[in-house]
Amino acid sequence: AHIVTLPGDGVGPEVTAAAVAVLEAVAEHYDHRFTFEEHLIGGCAIDATGEPLPAASLAACQKADAVLLGAVGGPKWSDPNATVRPEQGLLALRAALGVYANLRPLQVHPALANLSPLKNEKLKDVDVLFVRELTGGAYFGAKTRTADAATDECKYTEAEIERVVRRAFALARERRHHLTSVDKANVLETSRLWRNVVQRIAPEYRDVTVEHQLVDSMAMLLLTQPGRYDVVVTENLFGDILTDEAAALAGSLGLLPSASLGEGKRGLYEPIHGSAPDIAGQGVANPTGAMLSAAMLLRHSLGLEEEAQCVEAAVSQVLAHGPRTRDVGGHGNTAAVRDAVLMAVE
Amino acid sequence: AHIVTLPGDGVGPEVTAAAVAVLEAVAEHYDHRFTFEEHLIGGCAIDATGEPLPAASLAACQKADAVLLGAVGGPKWSDPNATVRPEQGLLALRAALGVYANLRPLQVHPALANLSPLKNEKLKDVDVLFVRELTGGAYFGAKTRTADAATDECKYTEAEIERVVRRAFALARERRHHLTSVDKANVLETSRLWRNVVQRIAPEYRDVTVEHQLVDSMAMLLLTQPGRYDVVVTENLFGDILTDEAAALAGSLGLLPSASLGEGKRGLYEPIHGSAPDIAGQGVANPTGAMLSAAMLLRHSLGLEEEAQCVEAAVSQVLAHGPRTRDVGGHGNTAAVRDAVLMAVE
Ligand SMILES: CC(C)[C@H](C(=O)O)[C@@H](O)C(=O)O
Ligand SMILES: CC(C)[C@H](C(=O)O)[C@@H](O)C(=O)O
Numbered sequence: 001a002h003i004v005t006l007p008g009d010g011v012g013p014e015v016t017a018a019a020v021a022v023l024e025a026v027a028e029h030y031d032h033r034f035t036f037e038e039h040l041i042g043g044c045a046i047d048a049t050g051e052p053l054p055a056a057s058l059a060a061c062q063k064a065d066a067v068l069l070g071a072v073g074g075p076k077w078s079d080p081n082a083t084v085r086p087e088q089g090l091l092a093l094r095a096a097l098g099v100y101a102n103l104r105p106l107q108v109h110p111a112l113a114n115l116s117p118l119k120n121e122k123l124k125d126v127d128v129l130f131v132r133e134l135t136g137g138a139y140f141g142a143k144t145r146t147a148d149a150a151t152d153e154c155k156y157t158e159a160e161i162e163r164v165v166r167r168a169f170a171l172a173r174e175r176r177h178h179l180t181s182v183d184k185a186n187v188l189e190t191s192r193l194w195r196n197v198v199q200r201i202a203p204e205y206r207d208v209t210v211e212h213q214l215v216d217s218m219a220m221l222l223l224t225q226p227g228r229y230d231v232v233v234t235e236n237l238f239g240d241i242l243t244d245e246a247a248a249l250a251g252s253l254g255l256l257p258s259a260s261l262g263e264g265k266r267g268l269y270e271p272i273h274g275s276a277p278d279i280a281g282q283g284v285a286n287p288t289g290a291m292l293s294a295a296m297l298l299r300h301s302l303g304l305e306e307e308a309q310c311v312e313a314a315v316s317q318v319l320a321h322g323p324r325t326r327d328v329g330g331h332g333n334t335a336a337v338r339d340a341v342l343m344a345v346e
Numbered sequence: 347a348h349i350v351t352l353p354g355d356g357v358g359p360e361v362t363a364a365a366v367a368v369l370e371a372v373a374e375h376y377d378h379r380f381t382f383e384e385h386l387i388g389g390c391a392i393d394a395t396g397e398p399l400p401a402a403s404l405a406a407c408q409k410a411d412a413v414l415l416g417a418v419g420g421p422k423w424s425d426p427n428a429t430v431r432p433e434q435g436l437l438a439l440r441a442a443l444g445v446y447a448n449l450r451p452l453q454v455h456p457a458l459a460n461l462s463p464l465k466n467e468k469l470k471d472v473d474v475l476f477v478r479e480l481t482g483g484a485y486f487g488a489k490t491r492t493a494d495a496a497t498d499e500c501k502y503t504e505a506e507i508e509r510v511v512r513r514a515f516a517l518a519r520e521r522r523h524h525l526t527s528v529d530k531a532n533v534l535e536t537s538r539l540w541r542n543v544v545q546r547i548a549p550e551y552r553d554v555t556v557e558h559q560l561v562d563s564m565a566m567l568l569l570t571q572p573g574r575y576d577v578v579v580t581e582n583l584f585g586d587i588l589t590d591e592a593a594a595l596a597g598s599l600g601l602l603p604s605a606s607l608g609e610g611k612r613g614l615y616e617p618i619h620g621s622a623p624d625i626a627g628q629g630v631a632n633p634t635g636a637m638l639s640a641a642m643l644l645r646h647s648l649g650l651e652e653e654a655q656c657v658e659a660a661v662s663q664v665l666a667h668g669p670r671t672r673d674v675g676g677h678g679n680t681a682a683v684r685d686a687v688l689m690a691v692e
Contacts, residue, residue, distance in 0.1 A: 073532070080531040080538045087532045117569045122463050138500065143535035148504040150539035154484065158494040184583070185426035186419070186433045189489035192426040193496035219565070219591035220599065223463045237530070241587055245565035253566065 001034050001302050004064040006041040006057065006093075009077075009086060010275025011285035012070020018287030018338040019068060019294040022314075025345045026298065026307050037064070041093065042072030042086035042275075052089030058096055066301035067097070067268045068294060071275035095135050099260035099268050100160065101167045102134040103296070104243045108250055111320040115251030115328060118223065125227035128246065129175065131168040132239025134260055136160045137190070139236045156190045156235065161197040167261070168233035169205040178230035180211045182218045182238055194235060215242070222246055247272055252327040254286030255319075257293035259300050267301045269293040283333045286325040291315055291341055314344035347380050347648050350410040352387040352403065352439075355423075355432060356621025357631035358416020364633030364684040365414060365640040368660075371691045372644065372653050383410070387439065388418030388432035388621075398435025404442055412647035413443070413614045414640060417621035441481050445606035445614050446506070447513045448480040449642070450589045454596055457666040458674060461597030464569065471573035474592065475521065477514040478585025480606055482506045483536070485582050502536045502581065507543040513607070514579035515551040524576035526557045528564045528584055540581060561588070568592055593618055598673040600632030601665075603639035605646050613647045615639040629679045632671040637661055637687055660690035 005020060007013035020036060027034045039057035046052050052072070061067045072086040106128045113120050133156075141153035165181070172179040181198045183191035195212060202210045213221065215238045221228070222245055234242065247256050253273040260268040271289025279285055292315055299308035318340040324330025325337055332340075351366060353359035366382060373380045385403035392398050398418070407413045418432040452474045459466050479502075487499035511527070518525040527544045529537035541558060548556045559567065561584045567574070568591055580588060593602050599619040606614040617635025625631055638661055645654035664686045670676025671683055 078532075080541050085532065091533070117465060117468050118463050119465055139533055141497070145535050145539065149501065150535040151487070151499055151501045152534045152536050153497055153499050155495065155497045184586075186424075186431065187437070187485055188498045189491050189496040190498050193491065195426050216586045216590040219587045220594040223569070223591065223594040238587075240530075240562045241565045241584075244562035245569065245591060248566040248569040 001032070001065040002063070003034055003036050003297070004060045004067045005036055005038045006061075006067060006069040007038065008042040008070040008072045008275065009044055009074045010071055010277045010280040012042075012072070012275055014283060014285045014334050015271060015287045015290035016068060016070040018334055019290040021338055022291050022311055022341055022345065023294050023297075025342045026311060029346055030304070030307055032304070041069065041089045043074050043077040045089060046077060046084055046086065050084070052084060052086050053092045058093065061093060061097060064266065066266060066297045068297060069268060069270040070290065071271070071273065074275050074277045074280070091139060094260060094268065095140065097260075097266065097268055098135065098262035100133060100135045101164050101261045102132040102239065103171070103259045103261065104130040104132060104256065104272060106130065106246045106250060106256065109255070109316065109319045112251040112255070112328060116249055118226070118249050122223075122226060123249065126249065128226070128229045129171060129231045130239060130243045130246065131164060131171060131231060131233040132243060133160070133164045133235045137236035154188070154190050154237070156193060158193065158197055161194050162201065165198055165201055165233055168231050169201065169208055172208045172231040173205065176230040177207055178209050178211070180213055180218070180229055180232045182213050182215050182232060182234035182242065184215050185212070186214060190235070218242060219245060243272065252286060253289070254325065254327045255288045255292075257289050257296050259293070259296040261300055265301050265303070267297065269297040283335060284326055285334050286327050287334050287338055288315055288319070310345060314341045317344050347378070347411045348409070349380055349382050349643070350406045350413045351382055351384045352407075352413060352415040353384065354388040354416040354418045354621065355390055355420045356417055356623045356626040358418070358621055360629060360631045360680050361617060361633045361636035362414060362416040364680055365636040367684055368637050368657055368687055368691065369640050369643075371688045372657060375692055376650070376653055378650070387415065387435045389420050389423040391435060392423060392430055392432060396430070398430060398432050399438045404439065407439060407443060411612060412643045413612075414643060415614060415616040416636065417617070417619065419621050420623045420626070437485060440606060440614065441486060443606075443612065443614055444481065444608035446479060446481045447510050447607045448478040448585065449517070449605045449607065450476040450478060450602065450618060452476065452592045452596060452602065455601070455662065455665045458597040458601070461674060462595050464572070464595050468569075468572060469595065472595065474572070474575045475517060475577045476585060476589045476592065477510060477517060477577060477579040478589060479506070479510045479581045483582035500534070500536050500583070502539060504539065504543055507540050508547065511544055511547055511579055514577050515547065515554055518554045518577040519551065522576040523554050524557070525554050526559055526564070526575055526578045528559050528561050528578060528580035528588065530561050531558070532560060536581070564588060565591060589618065598632060599635070600671065600673045601634045601638075603635050603642050605639070605642040607646055611647050611649070613643065615643040629681060630672055631680050632673050633680050633684055634661055634665065656691060660687045663690050
């Protein structure tokens, strides 16, 4: 299998290197051949080429079996009025790869429950899979800006909604058969279309219980009854907000992975944390989210379920018995966590 | 002073009646004359007149010194495809009254900290005032719907942003001199305009420290560092989501008030909870949010600060020593809580 890595900015290179090391250990242990090819994206790509997603990076991703990304952005490129911004590279990549379904699993490791802002009794049974629509909505709609006004258009077609909702139903079938669709149908037209599509498709998945929640209520319910949810599907911007909120429950943003999938097997994998400029270059970033993203890559793009579970078990063991990085209450550095996971994989 | 009440749907009438009783007790105790005039809004207005905001209701509100609202909506009127919906009445009222600044204070009563999903140590020093823009953004932008697509436009003018941001700065000056502006400037054009306006105005308020946060990060920070925030200003939809999330911290949605203000003294006051159809008509709804909204009415529309504080102290005392409604772990009904507050006011 051929894997393109896009380390990006800030701690991106550090955590991506750790995830690559894990994939190499898996290849060795299970006798697979993985080839890696590194490319630029984000701020470092702007510095080197003037563009946040150089043509060479995109072309390589489009030929790869999977893409492993670190993080993009940082204070150096964060002027919101700049015409070229690191995030544009990431958004362009998501669109070009057609990875419309962003899977963000949330589980709370028992050994880390004390780090969560939520009371421990609330965290029991928390096991949610968010499915965020990733290539539509206000992120990609028409924008205008005049001297004294600005607009963003949120647009969805039925087809865009249907494909991500079907993916969510299919995932619910492999889990606990419960799907929560989140919208703001009491105010937004796109949300009414969203709800209509879910209601139209639902009868085809009779074994899945469907529930609709308004996004404001859901922001509350994620805190008051997080154990109640199985698969949660929603549009791009709501998904951005709700998954970061949910991530806080896990104890550290550094722990959580994501997979972005389209029609084929090719996927884009990235930890949900950002470039963390405050700790970049120090070798102390938590590589867990990146390593678990590598596990998702094994599962979804390479069809290697056993290998994926091996990585997840190794990570879980290290979270329980250390070493740990600072964000999860330890003193270990990135390399120490990486080495412990490599040891557990072998 | 002349106050229009719009009890609305579900538990709206029950909690509004309790809030009116509190205002009457204040009038008696402090020797003021308040007159009350009740009108229809929401689902009950649709049933009676076909319209969610009948002209008579709006005209009365436009002549009143203040408007006290209960809640709108319920399963009877919740078909998202219906052409007339209860929420339209509320949105039309907010727009017609020009109440662009929605103030949502969040404090966690020490006696209720055990009801919060957040760990107690996180709740120390939580005292946030959200200022949500209420008459712009995707709520009021152009919408389209065709057979297979839909759009919502989020639009902001500089003037719309400037007036609500100035209000937030002014409020920060009366509090702890810290303002957090929340946007999604790395993706949305309206957010870039928002940030530009905040940056342009900030030098006029040198005594206020300004911080910018992306909405996804903010959804997380509200859980991990809630004690860090003073005044938080944001656009309509982000404010809808973040304030419901924050409300969960208080232990029950039934506790929290809101005030919606425009240029003059006239304001719209409503608890942030909804119509709670599951418990409507049983006399068990928590009237605290409505009573604290009445306190905000005394403060912001009538300029009666001492009276407002008297109500707040009475409510706080009752929360500490009971009786309490079910949502906050008690067995009392709405009337018991109301009577205890009335007693404490006198
Ligand atoms: C970097 C940013 C554009 C991105 C998003 O908003 O999608 C990030 O927050 C994420 O969630 O992956
Ligand atoms: C009822 C609904 C339209 C309303 C809103 O979204 O503004 C409510 O959620 C609120 O926050 O007051």
